[in-house]
Amino acid sequence: MNPKLKRNAVLVCLSVAALANFIHTALKAPSVQKFYRYDTPAFYNEAFFDEGRYPDLFLRLAIREKEVMLPRESRTYASYPSFGRDEEDGNPFDARYFKENNYVRYFEEYASSVTVDKNLPFGEEVEAALKPALGRFSDFGIANDMLRYSFPLNQEKIQQATAFWYYWYYHSFAEENPGEPGSFPKIRIALEGLTEAERLVALWDENENLYLMAEPVAEELGLLSPGGDS
């Protein structure tokens, strides 16, 4: 075959292959996997809000440069009734160990600083305290993955501090017991004043639903006692 003809034939074949490849990819790729366009420099994309995904991407960004007020300090596993009963119960587990402490560790790690105000509502008190103002909070999605991956923050040398247990509780157990209160805790954030405030307030109820708001909003809702921290 004439060398020039051969070369041109090869080029044509390659070009056709490359073009077909390109067109197919352009048309089909978005239907195989979702792509996100970004309008801001944040990792959290506005589409995640509509989908209820990765609420903690927004949460970490919101608290990174702020002080956060919490209702409690964290407690070790030794203060829970199931502690030391491995021999007796096999694999004892007290869900309160996770529900009461994981958020504390989370804010201690990712916020600029934390303070504790024990006068803030905690557990069962939270729903009653926030019921009139629930409309001011935006629902960012469920917290399971965020909490499941908070195991690195738990430095107690016990079984319940391992990735395996966190996965079991926030993933397997939740999926097997979807109707159980607290299986799919939500993250709710009030955006009012969030950017200007230097201090934020984080509350969570007995089902681990998290409520984050700017300090002025908490004051308006009467959640903060006069005199501040205890």
Place this chain on the structure above:
Amino acid sequence: MNAPALTEVLRFLTALAPLREAAVMFLLYLSGGVFLFSLGLRRLPGFLLSLAFPAGLSLFTLTGFLCLVSGLPFTGLSVSLLIFLALCAALFFGPGKKETGAVRSLLLNKKYLLIFLALGAAAVCFSVCRLLPVTIDNDSVYYYSVYPETLVREGRFLASFDTFLTDVGPLSAVLNCLPFFFGFDNTIGVQTLMNLSFLGAFAAFMFRELSSSGTEKKEARLFSVLALFFLLGSMPFRFISSWIMSNAYFMELFFICVLLGYRSFGVEDRENTGLFAALLLFLAMCSLLRVEGSVMTVLAVASFSLVPENSGRKLMAETLAAALTPLLFYLMLYIRLGVDPLYSFLDLKKAVLTLGLFILLALWILTLRKRLSESERLFSFLPAALLLLLIAGNLGLALINKERYISNLKTFYTNIRLGNGWGIFGLFFVLCVLWSLFDLVRAGFRSPDFFDFFFPALLLTIAAACWARGGLLRVGVGDSGNRVLMQTVPFVVLILVRKAGRRSRAPGDI
């Protein structure tokens, strides 16, 4: 008080992020460029431009990693200082110093310098503007954002990191610490700039491969542009490059390693030193960017050793560079931290096996290879022997757990057939495999073209690594085995275009 729009809040919270991100990326680009220039890479502007950012990023990552495993402070300041010291050492003591001092050279080539700076700045701006869409999943968020931020805040590896230590490539975690050191929120821009750099490197390598095999320069340019278009348009490349994960970095750096390492760039050429420095840097990176990275670098260096022109000294340096990062990490993991989580990808057995492979590789290079290189005939059959060894290894794994092995193979096939991340590129992938095997047989298994044995060897290694990972692969674009296989796309394009380029010449042409 009225609630602001979410977009407003996001923009407010990240107001300074683009500036910081751009500054950091540009400084990394400069650092990498200065490093490679000082070590001799001067007269290959295409390579200098395209390898500068990957080199700078690797310097940051490896320096940060060394701080973590050695107990030095792991902060933005300490890592930056160490990089600065490394650059000073390269500038004042690098091999280029003897002829024209590196600093003087830099300042004399003003036009070159301006082009380098201008192109770098343009690429950085493009990357920071977020013009290209990306894809994100759980791993992107938890492995490559939450974990790195935790690492920055703690300043050290902790036993409580548990499966993050064993399931996430440690160097990927360190690389993703960049935003949290320097005040921006994510590595989307970093990955974009890495992709742009890689595309430049791919085109440069493609051109080099074609022109050195006798294709006229004008034709080589045309084929290179076509190859670039082919690569850009392929669905696997689209997914891997835009997925915020470690796969993109590994795919790109591993490809660059193989192209740099498989043959010398010219024995007398001083550029060799700069490119060799880049190779060592990228091998050290690839070994720990992903959990299976070490096994891939063993394969790469073992394959380089089957090219007679590659010297034993260089091969040993490559082996040491690739072995150093996993060795340091495993020592820290198993001796200092005593970590051994339930259900992890990496365990002590696999770590010991990996180090064992490096030792065997070193012994091979120091002893048997030297002996066999005296017989050209015997040496010419070594690539076939490597393939046989890998086939035997895979058969062994299949015997140990037949279900897992066969299920994984079926899953690979199903993902390609269904186009899960493959599109129609699956056809080209299959064509590449068949064509390579055909040419291997046609050569009588003797002195085959490097890629005719390397590519099948790579696929066999991937099959083995996916088996060793434990668990079964799943059908779906996001399956880790599927993503690892998709990482071979630059090799597929290179091989097919190279073969087509050769076919386009008349018999009797070089």
